[in-house]
Amino acid sequence: MNDRQDTMQRIQVGVIGLVAVLLLVSVANFVLQRASDERSAIEEIQAESIDTSRDLVAEPEPAPAEPLAELGITPAPAPEEIEEIPTPVAPEARGQVVPDLQPDPKLEAPMDQEQ
Numbered sequence: 001m002n003d004r005q006d007t008m009q010r011i012q013v014g015v016i017g018l019v020a021v022l023l024l025v026s027v028a029n030f031v032l033q034r035a036s037d038e039r040s041a042i043e044e045i046q047a048e049s050i051d052t053s054r055d056l057v058a059e060p061e062p063a064p065a066e067p068l069a070e071l072g073i074t075p076a077p078a079p080e081e082i083e084e085i086p087t088p089v090a091p092e093a094r095g096q097v098v099p100d101l102q103p104d105p106k107l108e109a110p111m112d113q114e115q
Contacts, residue, residue: 033040039047068074
């Protein structure tokens with residue numbers, strides 16, 4: 001019976017020690033984070049929102065000289081300005097032959113078949 005109490009006491013001491021170490025590490029992390037010069041994630045988000053609100057209040061840009069060009073729309077060219085684009089000549093019916101891709105005539109049997 002004494003062994004069981006001794007085992008329970010060791011488990012309790014181990015768990016309490018683990019909790020104490022975790023608490024100590026958490027407090028140390030908090031202190032080091034507050035002491036550092038870096039901004040926290042919340043402070044960065046707040047700073048970004050302030051910057052964007054200043055951009056929204058900024059004076060508007062002048063109207064573009066070509067509003068259609070700003071939208072990516074260009075007027076169609078006049079018929080006399082259109083150049084005739086030559087159509088490419090149709091390739092041979094068999095296609096272009098590349099000598100590097102032709103099988104070696106010295107081979108007696110195809111390579112993918114066993115002899």
